[in-house]
Each structure stands twice: as structure tokens, then as C-alpha cells.
Amino acid sequence: MRTGREAEAAAHAASMRAAAMPELSPRLELPVLAGEALTTRGGEESVVLFERALSLPGAEQMPVAGRG
Numbered sequence: 001m002r003t004g005r006e007a008e009a010a011a012h013a014a015s016m017r018a019a020a021m022p023e024l025s026p027r028l029e030l031p032v033l034a035g036e037a038l039t040t041r042g043g044e045e046s047v048v049l050f051e052r053a054l055s056l057p058g059a060e061q062m063p064v065a066g067r068g
């Protein structure tokens with residue numbers, strides 16, 4: 001992460017998870033999973049989280065997915 005604010009980013013991802021945002025819609029689950037992937041220290045766990053985010057229904061149509 002280039003900003004040097006890993007702790008803050010991890011706190012935001014944890015807050016979104018604690019607020020049950022992923023349960024509201026896949027559109028909200030995607031940034032939560034992506035944030036967790038970016039702030040997870042384990043290489044394989046990060047890959048798994050990103051893959052889960054990108055496999056969500058409609059992910060290919062969401063601008064936040066980095067496509068299009």
C-alpha cells in the first residue's frame with residue numbers, strides 16, 4: 001500500500017465488516033472484500049479475498065472492480 005496508512009485502511013475495512021455492509025448487497029460486499037484483501041498481511045489470504053470479490057454476482061459490471 002503506497003499511502004503508508006495500512007492501519008487506518010484496515011480499520012475502515014473492519015468497520016465496514018462490523019456494520020454488516022456485505023450482507024446488504026454484492027455491490028457493497030465488493031469494496032469490503034477488496035479492502036480486507038489490501039490490508040491482509042498474508043499473501044495467499046489476500047489472493048483468496050480478491051478472488052471472492054471478483055466472483056461476486058455482477059462484479060464485472062461494477063466500476064469499483066477496476067474494469068471498464
